[in-house]
Amino acid sequence: MKREIPLFITFITGVLLVIALFVPHKPFGQLQQTFNDWLIIVGGFTMILGLDSLLLHNWEKIKRKKEGWISSAFLIASFFITLFWGFGEGAIAHRSPFDPSATFLRYFYTYVFVPLQATMFSLLAFFIASAAYRAFRAKDGNSTLLLSAAALVMLGRVPAGQEVAPWIFAFVLLLLAYYFFKEGSKTTGTQKTLYLIGALVSILLIYPVFYILLHYLNGIADWIMNIPQMAAKRGIWIGISLGGIAMSLRIILGVEKTYLQ
Amino acid sequence: MGFLLPILLFLYSPPTNVRAFDTPDDGGGSITVTWDLPPEDSAVIRYDIYRYEAQKDSGKLAGSVLKGINTFQDVGVKDRVEYSYRVAAVYPDTTVFSEMSSPAVSVPQWFNGKTKAALFILLFYGIVLFWFTEEAKKGRRTYIRKIAGLEAVEEAVGRSTELGKPILFVPGIGMISDITTIAALSILKRVAKKAAEYESRVIVPNFDPIVMVAAQETVKEGYTEAGRPDLYNEKDIFFLTSDQFGYAAGVDGMMMREKPGAIFLQGTFYAEALILAETGHSVGAIQISGTTSVTQLPFFIAATDYTLIGEEMYAASAYLSKDPLMLGTIKGEDLMKLIFIVTIIAGVILETFGIHIISNWFSIF
Numbered sequence: 001m002k003r004e005i006p007l008f009i010t011f012i013t014g015v016l017l018v019i020a021l022f023v024p025h026k027p028f029g030q031l032q033q034t035f036n037d038w039l040i041i042v043g044g045f046t047m048i049l050g051l052d053s054l055l056l057h058n059w060e061k062i063k064r065k066k067e068g069w070i071s072s073a074f075l076i077a078s079f080f081i082t083l084f085w086g087f088g089e090g091a092i093a094h095r096s097p098f099d100p101s102a103t104f105l106r107y108f109y110t111y112v113f114v115p116l117q118a119t120m121f122s123l124l125a126f127f128i129a130s131a132a133y134r135a136f137r138a139k140d141g142n143s144t145l146l147l148s149a150a151a152l153v154m155l156g157r158v159p160a161g162q163e164v165a166p167w168i169f170a171f172v173l174l175l176l177a178y179y180f181f182k183e184g185s186k187t188t189g190t191q192k193t194l195y196l197i198g199a200l201v202s203i204l205l206i207y208p209v210f211y212i213l214l215h216y217l218n219g220i221a222d223w224i225m226n227i228p229q230m231a232a233k234r235g236i237w238i239g240i241s242l243g244g245i246a247m248s249l250r251i252i253l254g255v256e257k258t259y260l261q
Numbered sequence: 262m263g264f265l266l267p268i269l270l271f272l273y274s275p276p277t278n279v280r281a282f283d284t285p286d287d288g289g290g291s292i293t294v295t296w297d298l299p300p301e302d303s304a305v306i307r308y309d310i311y312r313y314e315a316q317k318d319s320g321k322l323a324g325s326v327l328k329g330i331n332t333f334q335d336v337g338v339k340d341r342v343e344y345s346y347r348v349a350a351v352y353p354d355t356t357v358f359s360e361m362s363s364p365a366v367s368v369p370q371w372f373n374g375k376t377k378a379a380l381f382i383l384l385f386y387g388i389v390l391f392w393f394t395e396e397a398k399k400g401r402r403t404y405i406r407k408i409a410g411l412e413a414v415e416e417a418v419g420r421s422t423e424l425g426k427p428i429l430f431v432p433g434i435g436m437i438s439d440i441t442t443i444a445a446l447s448i449l450k451r452v453a454k455k456a457a458e459y460e461s462r463v464i465v466p467n468f469d470p471i472v473m474v475a476a477q478e479t480v481k482e483g484y485t486e487a488g489r490p491d492l493y494n495e496k497d498i499f500f501l502t503s504d505q506f507g508y509a510a511g512v513d514g515m516m517m518r519e520k521p522g523a524i525f526l527q528g529t530f531y532a533e534a535l536i537l538a539e540t541g542h543s544v545g546a547i548q549i550s551g552t553t554s555v556t557q558l559p560f561f562i563a564a565t566d567y568t569l570i571g572e573e574m575y576a577a578s579a580y581l582s583k584d585p586l587m588l589g590t591i592k593g594e595d596l597m598k599l600i601f602i603v604t605i606i607a608g609v610i611l612e613t614f615g616i617h618i619i620s621n622w623f624s625i626f
Binding site for chain 2: 018021022023024025026028029030039042043046047048049050051053054056057060067068071116117120121123124127128130131132134135233236237238239240242243244245246247248249250251255256258
């Protein structure tokens with residue numbers, strides 16, 4: 001029964017919600033909203049479980065003087081200060097502990113919480129740089145294509161990109177020509193000819209690439225984002241949607257039970 | 262000013278052709294009102310819509326819309342009661358009323374016509390899935406290509422055990438109502454089972470208390486299935502915070518302190534995805550990520566060792582359990598994808614020749 005009852009509840013809830021999607025008539029039309037309301041109510045109560053877990057976890061760390069126990073002490077202290085001060089000031093002075101105009105809560109939110117969030121978010125810029133450094137390496141054909149597309153999109157999306165991009169790409173082509181020429185001088189026969197052709201093509205491409213980027217960089221960046229990028233994204237979305245429906249049906253029909261004990 | 266009023270009334274015309282009708286495909290309690298804008302629409306401040314109940318003289322203000330808008334949905338009506346409407350164009354100096362509309366009655370509908378295509382696809386997809394599950398029941402074997410990210414679970418847990426380090430499983434910031442979170446729990450069960458076999462420790466910091474409770478049960482089940490319920494420690498699956506960047510900071514701190522040998526980033530992720538993945542990379546852990554958040558996938562692909570892309574996450578439980586019934590649904594999914602690909606190609610060809618059958622059919626979503 002420990003499995004059967006949750007499976008039965010899941011089946012009934014799932015079927016009702018599927019019906020609610022197609023039948024707007026009462027009582028089905030409002031079902032989704034009703035279930036969402038209940039989810040919020042149940043979720044509110046489970047927050048007590050969460051707080052219990054959070055405080056016990058951090059208390060254990062303090063008790064055992066585990067690495068970083070000072071952070072745990074700060075957490076517990078901040079929790080109780082916010083709770084009591086917030087309740088005290090909010091409930092007494094403002095008649096609501098959740099009143100945003102309560103001085104302490106407003107101060108705490110504006111000058112502690114928001115800057116901390118902003119600090120974490122701003123770290124993303126550095127992490128993007130380090131991840132891009134690893135990802136954008138011209139190891140083979142595919143990664144070179146990725147690097148070129150990323151460079152075009154990045155330069156096409158910044159104000160000075162249109163002016164800078166032609167020079168960057170012209171310089172890269174010049175370096176490429178130099179590389180081919182240098183490698184070609186070390187070899188003989190057909191290979192040498194191929195290297196020299198490569199060097200010649202690179203030099204010949206400098207002007208057209210410079211011209212195209214100078215005039216059409218923004219359009220190229222938009223085209224990459226709107227056509228190939230969007231096509232790939234939509235392909236993934238279709239897969240996710242079909243996978244989601246299949247998984248939902250598996251859950252509703254009780255085929256998928258891994259989430260149950 | 263009074264002497265100017267007749268001139269103003271002559272200059273400003275009212276909205277015309279006011280129509281009221283039952284809002285289609287809804288659950289009742291709503292009438293839609295439309296009208297033609299007067300030529301002086303640019304001079305209008307707003308349009309006031311007045312509702313008149315049958316056999317009652319005085320109208321009530323049902324609502325207002327800004328200039329340039331010629332439609333209004335009145336949701337303050339009772340079902341099966343006749344209402345008529347007048348629209349007043351409010352100019353800076355005067356207000357001009359339209360003619361009364363014909364009466365309209367709100368009636369709840371039993372079927373939402375806008376979801377015809379969705380219903381058709383759902384029924385068809387349901388039949389396909391049913392057929393493949395029946396075939397699986399009859400013993401038909403299903404081939405599923407290898408999913409590198411799932412194959413690597415054992416390697417990651419094994420490596421972590423060899424290094425004597427714990428395993429960190431991050432279920433993302435999704436709620437239990439997200440299918441992705443449920444898919445993540447399926448993977449967690451497998452990880453927990455493997456960890457129990459290798460006598461390793463699994464740490465699961467949670468964003469949502471309900472997910473925490475579900476994760477505790479899942480890990481407990483994994484340890485029990487592996488025959489090592491004694492190794493299960495409920496305190497390793499705990500609630501961290503329900504704040505997005507607070508969660509990222511907490512998990513990052515854990516990575517730096519605990520130095521896990523393997524990190525699983527499975528679930529719904531937003532901006533914190535790369536922060537977590539890059540920190541995980543910096544501590545030298547083997548990382549297996551998976552999400553259905555399309556915008557975060559490139560970050561995971563760039564920063565982690567293996568990535569479950571979108572639907573691969575949903576296939577995880579079937580793939581790992583090898584249950585023929587579940588594998589049958591994956592096969593059905595593939596057939597649907599093939600049908601979609603054919604439909605898209607056919608749509609592109611037909612649109613190129615100016616035939617809009619497919620796009621028209623899909624536009625009723």
